[in-house]
Amino acid sequence: MLQFDDLRLRVGGTPILRGVTLEVAAGEAVGLVGESGSGKSMTVKSVVRLLPPGSRTEGAVRFDGVDVSSLDAAGLRRMRSRDVAMVFQDPRAVVNPVRTIGDFLTEVLRDQGVGRTEATRRAARALSEVGIGDAVRRLHQRPYELSGGLLQRVVIAAALLTGPRLILADEPTTALDVTTQEEVVAILNEQRAARQVALMFITHDLELAAAVCDRIAVMYAGEIVEVLPAAALHAGARHPYTRALLNSRPGAVAPGERLRTVPGVPQSALTAPPGCVFADRCPHAEARCREVRPVFDGSAACHLLEAR
Amino acid sequence: MILEVRDLRKEFTGVVAVDGVSFAVREGGSLAVVGESGSGKTTCARIVTGLEKATSGTVELRGSVQMVFQDPYQSLDRRQTVRGCLDEVLAHHRKDRSRTAELLDLVGLDRALGDALPRHLSGGQRQRVAIARALAAEPRLLVLDEAVAALDVSIQAQILNLLVDARAATGVAYLFITHDLSVVRHVCEDVVVMSRGKVVEAGPVARVLGAPEHEYTRRLVASVPRAGWTPTRAVSRD
Numbered sequence: 001m002l003q004f005d006d007l008r009l010r011v012g013g014t015p016i017l018r019g020v021t022l023e024v025a026a027g028e029a030v031g032l033v034g035e036s037g038s039g040k041s042m043t044v045k046s047v048v049r050l051l052p053p054g055s056r057t058e059g060a061v062r063f064d065g066v067d068v069s070s071l072d073a074a075g076l077r078r079m080r081s082r083d084v085a086m087v088f089q090d091p092r093a094v095v096n097p098v099r100t101i102g103d104f105l106t107e108v109l110r111d112q113g114v115g116r117t118e119a120t121r122r123a124a125r126a127l128s129e130v131g132i133g134d135a136v137r138r139l140h141q142r143p144y145e146l147s148g149g150l151l152q153r154v155v156i157a158a159a160l161l162t163g164p165r166l167i168l169a170d171e172p173t174t175a176l177d178v179t180t181q182e183e184v185v186a187i188l189n190e191q192r193a194a195r196q197v198a199l200m201f202i203t204h205d206l207e208l209a210a211a212v213c214d215r216i217a218v219m220y221a222g223e224i225v226e227v228l229p230a231a232a233l234h235a236g237a238r239h240p241y242t243r244a245l246l247n248s249r250p251g252a253v254a255p256g257e258r259l260r261t262v263p264g265v266p267q268s269a270l271t272a273p274p275g276c277v278f279a280d281r282c283p284h285a286e287a288r289c290r291e292v293r294p295v296f297d298g299s300a301a302c303h304l305l306e307a308r
Numbered sequence: 309m310i311l312e313v314r315d316l317r318k319e320f321t322g323v324v325a326v327d328g329v330s331f332a333v334r335e336g337g338s339l340a341v342v343g344e345s346g347s348g349k350t351t352c353a354r355i356v357t358g359l360e361k362a363t364s365g366t367v368e369l370r371g372s373v374q375m376v377f378q379d380p381y382q383s384l385d386r387r388q389t390v391r392g393c394l395d396e397v398l399a400h401h402r403k404d405r406s407r408t409a410e411l412l413d414l415v416g417l418d419r420a421l422g423d424a425l426p427r428h429l430s431g432g433q434r435q436r437v438a439i440a441r442a443l444a445a446e447p448r449l450l451v452l453d454e455a456v457a458a459l460d461v462s463i464q465a466q467i468l469n470l471l472v473d474a475r476a477a478t479g480v481a482y483l484f485i486t487h488d489l490s491v492v493r494h495v496c497e498d499v500v501v502m503s504r505g506k507v508v509e510a511g512p513v514a515r516v517l518g519a520p521e522h523e524y525t526r527r528l529v530a531s532v533p534r535a536g537w538t539p540t541r542a543v544s545r546d
Contacts, residue, residue, distance in 0.1 A: 212539075250468060250491050255513070259465040
């Protein structure tokens with residue numbers, strides 16, 4: 001359903017993505033995991049062409065086989081309002097602060113010609129589906145009257161209302177407390193399974209990605225360095241960067257033991273070496289790693305794995 | 309004990325943020341105060357460091373205290389070089405200025421970065437500077453308020469190792485304010501769990517997080533994503 005075909009992105013001449021290739025099947029959940037500057041957000045934003053000014057892309061993003069760069073304004077609007085829904089980190093940046101929750105939820109439906117009574121009925125049902133009780137009262141409330149967790153559920157309800165086939169979620173629970181995160185993630189899983197909606201889920205938390213997604217794509221410096229089934233995260237990780245991420249979490253070693261860290265700082269597509277993007281920080285890097293770009297073999301891009 | 313907090317209470321116009329909280333940090337020890345937003349943990353930290361005044365209760369501190377904040381982008385002067393920043397603290401506390409290089413080594417910063425301004429540094433490097441600045445005064449207690457929360461995983465690991473090393477090298481005690489239980493398990497010996505301004509459970513980390521007794525601690529432990537974890541919807545609390 002969704003296909004990234006060697007997607008390259010430059011913003012004002014600065015490389016951001018160095019060739020992203022990935023497919024998302026209908027109903028599938030794919031997690032994009034990586035540190036800051038790895039290009040996760042830009043990859044997802046390119047689907048709905050929400051890229052910053054001065055962006056130039058090469059390669060293609062196809063939704064249902066259609067290159068999104070070929071869509072005209074009407075086609076793009078249609079895709080954004082019906083086929084693809086978005087959930088961001090900060091719900092308060094998304095919901096109009098001076099209008100009611102009801103206005104926010106019914107706006108798109110009304111725009112699509114649904115009558116006021118029917119739109120309100122659907123909005124109330126959507127709220128109860130994401131675990132918000134007392135829906136009628138909530139519809140009359142304004143964003144400041146709701147907690148962050150509750151408001152994020154409202155945003156998810158809105159995302160589901162138009163019956164999308166793909167949800168793009170960019171760190172949707174990062175700003176929430178862990179207990180609230182669990183609820184929001186449980187609701188997202190439940191609703192996604194019930195409706196067979198595909199999901200691209202951006203997070204920096206590998207375990208969270210594994211709990212939400214079918215497959216996990218690990219990004220570094222504008223490239224996908226590894227794709228693996230969520231269930232194989234711990235036993236199946238092959239790329240040195242994925243292993244480094246897993247090893248550097250405080251839970252990876254016994255309390256008191258030293259964390260196995262990777263030297264240096266996360267790089268971007270601009271600062272990464274021309275060969276393997278991770279070569280500067282990789283404990284196993286050899287000369288060719290810095291010079292020759294490894295080929296993605298379907299699961300990982302690493303010279304050292306080719307040899308075996 | 310380097311720090312003893314007894315029956316602390318803090319009211320902000322009509323809201324009780326901290327309600328009868330007591331805890332203590334051993335000389336050279338490491339205590340975590342964990343809780344979610346609104347639990348009152350940060351207010352406790354701010355009272356301990358004197359940034360906030362308690363409505364009632366006592367704070368007994370036997371030695372100097374320094375604080376490290378979450379956001380290294382806001383806590384450093386953007387016009388001051390790393391060396392300038394450390395020299396200032398050393399001079400103010402009448403410490404030997406030659407310790408600047410030693411401090412840079414202690415927090416794992418290249419000495420060449422002494423002349424750099426904050427804007428030339430990465431987030432992790434800035435947090436190292438903030439920690440070096442806090443340690444420059446040779447405090448007996450360091451209060452760390454979500455000091456690794458904003459960092460990328462690989463950088464967070466470097467900073468956690470640094471904090472373990474710095475404690476071993478200087479004997480400084482830590483009061484760790486955090487929401488991250490895996491960080492608590494890694495760097496703390498004792499933990500205080502706060503919810504809605506009150507302490508709900510306290511004790512050694514292995515016991516409290518390994519076999520939590522209070523319902524809230526259990527929920528907190530159970531909601532951390534981990535291998536084999538399936539998120540479940542709790543009974544709605546709204």
